[in-house]
Each structure stands twice: as C-alpha cells, then as structure tokens.
Amino acid sequence: MKKVKHVKIEKGMKVNDLVREMNEAGVMGGGKIGKAVDIIEEMIKDSTVFLGVAGALVPGGMREIIMDMLDHVDVFVCTGATLTHDLIEALGNNHYQGSERVDDKELNKKGIDRMYDSFMKNEVYQDLEKFFDENFSELKNEENIKDFLWKLGSLVKEKSILRKCYEKKIPIFCPGIADSGIGLMIWGKIVNNEECKVKAFDDLKDIMDIAMVSKKNGVIYLGGGVPKNYIQQALQFGKEASYGVQITMDRPEPGGSSGAELREGISWGKMKEKAKFVDVICDVTIALPLIFGSLKDRL
C-alpha cells in the first residue's frame, strides 16, 4: 500500500506541481483530481477524445478553457445552451458577475436573466435575432444537426467555440438543439413560414461511425445530461471507452444518467473492463481550471 503523502504547499507553486502533490496524497477529491489529469494526459495521446459539455459553463467563465481543450478533442457534444451562450458572446455580448442573493423580480424589471450568480441582459436576443435574420438562408438547407452547426460556425466570424469546431473540423453533436436560444431563433423563422430542413436523427450515423472506427475511445464529461448520454450510447454500439473522466456534482443514488458512476458503463459495454477512469465530484468551474492548468504544462 502506498502512503498518503500530505499535500505540501510551497510559495510560488505552479498549478501542475500542486496537482502532483494532490496525486501523491492520492485520496478523496484531491486524489481524484490528480488521477483525472494523468488519465486525460494519456487519453489525449492514445485515443479519440469525446468531450461532453452540459451546464452553464460559458456563463461560468469556462469558455476560454473549452476553446483550449478543443485543440486536444476529436468530437464535441454539448447542450444547445452552451452553443447559444457562445454565440451570444461571439456577437459582442457578455455575461456578468451577479449574485444568487438577489430579488429576481427586480432583475426581471431591469431585463436581466439569471443563471445562479451569472447575469445576462435579455437584450442579447436582439443581436441573436439579427444574426439569424442575416444568415438563415445559409442555414435552412442543412439536413443534419452536425452540418447545421458547422455551417453556423462558418458564419460566426469571431473567435468562439462554434468557429473553432468549424475551423478544426471537430464535429459538434447537439441532439437537443431545439431546446436552446438557437432553437428559439429557428422557431421565429418557422412561425414566419420559413422551412428548416434539419432532421432529428441523421447525425447519429456520424457519431456512431467515429465511435466504431476509432482505435481507442476516451471520454471527458463536464456535467451530465444529453451530451454525456449521447456519447455513452455511441460507445455502446461503437468501441468501449479505454479512458474516462467525469466531473459532476450530481448524485448517483436517484438513478439518472447524469449522476451515474462511470463504472456503471462497464455493465453496458460502454466502458472497457480495464479502462482507466475516475469520477470527480466537484463543481466544474473549480475542478476544470485546476485540471487543465496542470495538463497545460504536460502537453
């Protein structure tokens, strides 16, 4: 048995050295952070990396890190909200440092939408609408969600998650796209008798093909939801994951997919029996800077 070596802090310590200390301690949440970095380091070198993103990570200040991560990722799966928040910022709007201790009625009067303690001006929808007015003719004939999103990425000129995926040809999968501000914009067209040809099931083939032909698969889940589950089902019919890291605050006991432990995937054939994986129970906005801050030194 390896001893728990207590984390020792030095003045001017680098993030990677701190994470190495946590890895030497090797237990509880801190130990799992350490393991997560080791696993992702190996995963990136050795496998096709599927990144699943759910939750308000752009309003939570994680947009730059996600863009950086895309340099090491092969498939990006996310919620419609993440892409909407990304597009909102690409169009020159922002999220703001607010508070969860606030009178929501007052915010509503001021036209501010709250995501926990991150604020957004409701007027961002005007820029979104303008963007879709100008660009819908280019989007309407796409026939699957992945192609629709790459086209969208090609139309966004500013540095963004959408643009980067387009430029680097990283497929974006977003089965729940209708459930988002982007969905609302398309709805605005549909009620004005425009047609949008994007089909619901067609890019399943694309994600399945990737999961089947890759030599090895690795998964990183920031939050759960549809992105995690969509990758998991691709693994079920494609190759089982050889590497896995998930960061979530959801609990396993109520039985939902978001809080399910990665090891559960072994029963389904989504995770290899001998896969290297770890569940980090932590707020992504805490764990991710720490993990990627360490990883950056190693890559």
Next chain:
Amino acid sequence: MKKVKHVKIEKGMKVNDLVREMNEAGVMGGGKIGKAVDIIEEMIKDSTVFLGVAGALVPGGMREIIMDMLDHVDVFVCTGATLTHDLIEALGNNHYQGSERVDDKELNKKGIDRMYDSFMKNEVYQDLEKFFDENFSELKNEENIKDFLWKLGSLVKEKSILRKCYEKKIPIFCPGIADSGIGLMIWGKIVNNEECKVKAFDDLKDIMDIAMVSKKNGVIYLGGGVPKNYIQQALQFGKEASYGVQITMDRPEPGGSSGAELREGISWGKMKEKAKFVDVICDVTIALPLIFGSLKDRL
C-alpha cells in the same frame, strides 16, 4: 408566525393525512412536500399543466404513477430514455431489482445493463428492433418529433405512457429523442439506407402555441435536463407559469439548469412574480409516491 406543529403519526394513517401533518409542520423537506401537494392540487384545477420527466423513472418503478398523472396533465415533455424504457416494458420486457454493489464486469458477461440498482437485460434490444422492423414504414414519414411520438403511441397496443398520451391526445415533446434507444433503432434504419423525415425544430411551434394560448400555465418537473429546460423556454416566450413544483437532487450552486431554483425563472419571465411554487430536494422515487399518494385522495 405559525407554529411548527410536530408531525404526529397514527396507526393505520392514510398517506393524505400524513402529508397534511407534514404541511402543518410546514418546514424543511417535509413542509415542502406538503406545499407541493397543495400547489399541484390547485395547478390541476386552474392551469394548463406541463409535466417534465428526466432520469430513470421507469426503471425506478414510477411508470404507473406517471400514467396516472397523465389524467391531469396537458403537455408531456421527457427524455428519449423514458420513452424507450416505457416501450421496452410495453413490449413485454421488464426492469429488475438489482444492486449498486455489484461487479459490473460480471453483469456485462451476463448481458445485464445497470441503472444504479435497477437491471435490464440487454436482449430487450431484440424486441425493440423487431418492433421497429415491423413499424418503421408507418413512422418514417412523420415530420416532427411530436407527431412521430403520437404515431409511435398508436402502434404500441399495450398500456403504456406512449399509448396513453396518444389516446388522450397529450402532446409528447422530446427534443433529445436521437439520444435514446429509440434513436438507436432509427439509426439502424438509416445505416440501411432508409430515410427518416423527422425534423429537429418543427414541434417548437406546437409547444410554444400551447404555452401562449393557455389561460394559465403550471409546471411539474421530475428531474431537470432537457425536459425542464424545454418547458422553461416555452414559458419564456409563452405565458409565465402561475404554479410550479420541481423535485430534484441536483444542486443550484454549479449553475446548471437542472439544479436551478424555480425562483430563478422570475428573472427570465418564465415564472410569475406571484406564482405559487416550491422546490422539493428529494429523490423522485421517494417524493413522488408520497405526493401523488396524497393528491389521489384530493382529486
């Protein structure tokens, strides 16, 4: 101020009487259960009820209660998994009482898929495939997800959530349908050069229309995810909710939609300033039988 009247248990007590006691105590989780029943009772009589369901509720033994609830619900929004689990049971298969303390490798060898402590035989996919082989010709020409699901409901002859929604003309919305066993079945057709015309954005108009023309809206969220968020965005552009109950174990602090407190919706214009609403922090498989067990007596 009203005193906390301590919950008093009587021999042979009815569920509704127990919940009334919890409501008289009026504090903490027990008090919120009490409030939830009062709110749903009023919501059902007075508003268009949107029910959002996420998580493994069918594997968790809640299928009968959900079917019962559909007698009082106007709009049903769920994950693809819920419909898949429902269809699996309709086709004569079952979920089984397992354990979370188990060797997932052993389960995998035995062909058993685990959802926390609920087990499913992997062979259920054979009946699913057979069903879709027999019925795909009827499904392939549907053009929006809601219509696709009603058609699916018409093809399921057995008592089920799908069948009941079809019979009672309760619209089912499921934006993430590709992310499910049903999605996998359609993928199986697509790889065999079949076409499926279901479009991703088209039923947005349907849910929006309902949320806009109803006199009052009420929401019940069992879990979060896409179902909650899809209803929330319909409320944002439709009428704000006058009533709301959510049951979840997710935390608000990481900022995601699933764990967000209902009051946050006030800032967005998704919830009325004077709406009656309550957040119940509880496993749905505990809270829902208690709440519906009480409600049944009152309806």
Next chain:
Amino acid sequence: MKKVKHVKIEKGMKVNDLVREMNEAGVMGGGKIGKAVDIIEEMIKDSTVFLGVAGALVPGGMREIIMDMLDHVDVFVCTGATLTHDLIEALGNNHYQGSERVDDKELNKKGIDRMYDSFMKNEVYQDLEKFFDENFSELKNEENIKDFLWKLGSLVKEKSILRKCYEKKIPIFCPGIADSGIGLMIWGKIVNNEECKVKAFDDLKDIMDIAMVSKKNGVIYLGGGVPKNYIQQALQFGKEASYGVQITMDRPEPGGSSGAELREGISWGKMKEKAKFVDVICDVTIALPLIFGSLKDRL
C-alpha cells in the same frame, strides 16, 4: 431476479400500503425506504437499538416522532442542540414556520433566529436561563453527561424527549453537550464562579458496556455527526451491529463520518458482514414520517 413492480397508488391508501408498494418496486430511493422499514421492524424485535440524532429535527417538526420512537429504542445519542430545542419547547416556547428566502438582517432586528426555514425567538434563552437558575443546584453535582441528562430529564415536568428518556430509563449520550444552548447555560454559571462537576469521558464506560453485553445491536442514524460516530465507536469495541439504517443527505466522497456508507463499518468491525442495513439518501423530515408511518402499523 425480481421484477420492478411499479408503485400503484390507490385512493385512500394507507402509509404502510404505500411503503409496501415502494418495497415491491424495490429500487432507488423508494426501494430503500421500503427496506428501511423492514429492517427497523426486525431490528426492534431482535436487538438493542441505538438511535443517533443529529441536525435540526425538533425545529423540523420531528419531535413527536422521536418521542414515539423512544418506545422502541434502548440507547439515545444526540447533539446538544436537539436536547436544547426539546427543552425550549418543554418550557412552553415554539419553533415557527418561516422561510429561507428572507433578509437575515431583518430577522436579527426582530430577535428571530433562523434554522433554514424554521424560526425561533431569541427570547427563548430567558426561559432557559430561568430554568437553569432554578435547577442548577440539582445538576451541578452530577459527574457524567448521561447522569446529568437524566437528572435534567427528571427536572423537566412536561412531555419531552428529555423527560421520556428519564422516565423510561433510556440512557442519553451527548459527548458534545458543551456545544449547545444547554452548554451556554452552564457557562453562565461557571462565569459566576459556580462549579459544574460533569466530566467529559466518564459515560464512555456506560455506552461501551451496553454495546458489549447486548445480544445483538441495531443502529438508526438520523443524520451523522457526533451521534453516529459515537455509536459507531461503541460498536467497534462492543458487538458489531446486526441491523442498520441511516438517513442522510451527506455525500460519502469527501470522506467524513457523517456521509460514510454503512458498509464501510464492516472494515472496522462496527457492522457484521451479514448485517441487514440500508443507506437512505433523503431529508430526514421526508423519510422519517414515511418510515415511521409505515412502521407504526406493523408494531
């Protein structure tokens, strides 16, 4: 494998019948509620029952149920706060139905102390002081905490947890007694040059003796903290528990005793390898009425 039989709600259903339905479903939180009742039913008949209580259960409306449970309990271990809240109510004061959405500054101005959404008037301390002024002479010469608490119970004339334990000769252990309103009252005496002879370690012998001489031990933990841990350490050196039920919302991953799964006790020799036990992840103010409501019918 046993099928998940879906919970079926009937009009006018009794609590015990609902819990039996949840037990037949047998999975996730609802299934664990069902198992908890079965285990406690057997535990009560077959073992020396240690009940550990932490958290604000008296402010949470659980005082009557705890008093009822004492008819079936052999050893009571709790926090000082629980006994203080019990004494406050015994002296004619109350807790009130408040709200967690409140301006704490305003409460402070009004002299109201908040425990989540349960309120208490700060003036209750006056009655506490009066009680200890009148009774300290009887308490000061006690030499261990257990005897001190029985003496206290003898001095409280009203129906209460303290009184009931005294009358039924149920030992009360409360190692952290100094950390409570009762502690503050004794401090008030000490600063006035009174002596209080109660010793910190002396009742360890009493709880150890019970845990060692009993034929079989059973444990019920409502919350974690010192009460759970104090019972656990008695089991470590006494007889391992044959039955165990814990209800908590704390997580196991950070490693603390409060959130630790009961099975962890097997490694320590605190729980028998073949013990019957279950962890219920739930707010006690929801789970306990349900569990005891069912149990009452069976006893």
Next chain:
Amino acid sequence: MKKVKHVKIEKGMKVNDLVREMNEAGVMGGGKIGKAVDIIEEMIKDSTVFLGVAGALVPGGMREIIMDMLDHVDVFVCTGATLTHDLIEALGNNHYQGSERVDDKELNKKGIDRMYDSFMKNEVYQDLEKFFDENFSELKNEENIKDFLWKLGSLVKEKSILRKCYEKKIPIFCPGIADSGIGLMIWGKIVNNEECKVKAFDDLKDIMDIAMVSKKNGVIYLGGGVPKNYIQQALQFGKEASYGVQITMDRPEPGGSSGAELREGISWGKMKEKAKFVDVICDVTIALPLIFGSLKDRL
C-alpha cells in the same frame, strides 16, 4: 456590472495566478474560490481567526496544510477524530491510498479500517495504547479539555497539529473529544479504575473569553459538525464575525448546522450584517490546496 472574464490558462501558471483568474471570472464555484482567498487574506491581517475542522482531513492528505495554516490561526476547534489521526501519524503510523471500490469484509480480515478511499491499519491502536500507558499519569489531572489537549501536545515530541498548537499556544477546543480514538484510550483507563478529571463544560469560558475580547473575529470552517457549531455559539455571545469562509459539501435544505449558509448567522448575531463571507460548495481536499496554494503567495 462587471463582465465575466473567462479563465485563461497559461503554461507554467502559478496557483495564485490561476486563482486570480477564477476571481476575475467571479461566478459559480470558481468565483467563490477566488473570493475565499481574498477574504482569508484580509481576515488573517485584521481579526482573531477561528479555524474549525471536521471530517477526515488527515486521512485525506491535508495534515501539512492544516499545520501551515496554524501559523495564521488564533483558535483551533476540531473533532476528536482529527486529533486522533494526527496523533497516529505522529507516533509513526500512516494512512494509505486505498479505494472505495473494495470488499469491506476482505479489509476487515486484513485488519484495515476504511475511511472512503483512505486506509488505516487497525494495529495503530497498539501504538496509541502504548502512548497513553506511558503518558496517562501526566494527562489525568487536567481539568478541562483545552488544557488536556495542550498537555497532550506537550507529550507528543514529533511535528504534528497537536504539538504545533501547544508550541504556539493556540488553544484547541474539542467538545466531542470522548467521541474519538483518544476517547477510547481514556475509556481503557477508566475501565481499569483510573480516574480522568477532565470536565465537559469548563473550557467554554476560554473560548467565550476569546470571542468576546478580540477586536474582530474571523471564521474558517473546513466541514461543519461540532467544530463549526461550537465557534458559532461563541460568536453568538462574543463578537459577531467580520469575516467568514466555509468549505462544505453539505446541503442547507435539511436544516442542520453543518450545511447552513453563513448568512444564516446574521439572524443569530453570529455574523455581522456587513461581514465579508463566502460559502464554497466543494470537497475540502480539492478547495483547500487551491485556496492555501494561492494564499501562500500573498502572505
């Protein structure tokens, strides 16, 4: 309103620079980490610092950081377990990197005690016993817990939390001391007809005096339990805290003290209306290295 500036990771980044980035983002968990460091930095310079420690932090690899923190702390309040774990390591034993996915029956056979994924050999109790055999005569006549613990610290020759508190004259309060391995050792003496004079209530005066005469108070809570509550009650009768940081995974909704938000203390007069405080919802073994790693550069 201040914009959410997205966290930007640089190669070779220092921990303090990462935390400053998180503070600039300023929202959700990451933002709260940033605020926590700012608050502790100011707290240390400007107030009497009360540090409360609960949970398995020594088995979790945090012993060195706690010892470092003691250079900036005026009052230390903890569970008996923390002091026991510290003493065990001082006597030359260790905690080991284990796993939570383990057969507890096998561990029991091997004489290994589990705390989540941190292991301890059961034989450590032999060294503890030997230590108390050799030193009990020096300890037995102490009359309050604080003096008992300083005496204990004087008898431990090795670098340790206990030794450091003794050397730096930092009072240690531990009302629940009987609930610990140290308690078990004293019990071993009592059953052998030794007397231990330590009294339960006597050091209340000491902590109260400090909380009353200090110019300003600040609190740091690593976990909740008795340590947090004991400091909170000292503040209630002493001076309200001007600064506060708590790190916990416990939830506020069930109403217990451990999960209670710091702002609740304002109602009680335990926290100043204008105090600077933040609740960090995180595993301490993740948050503390990050926070102290940043703080170390600033002090």
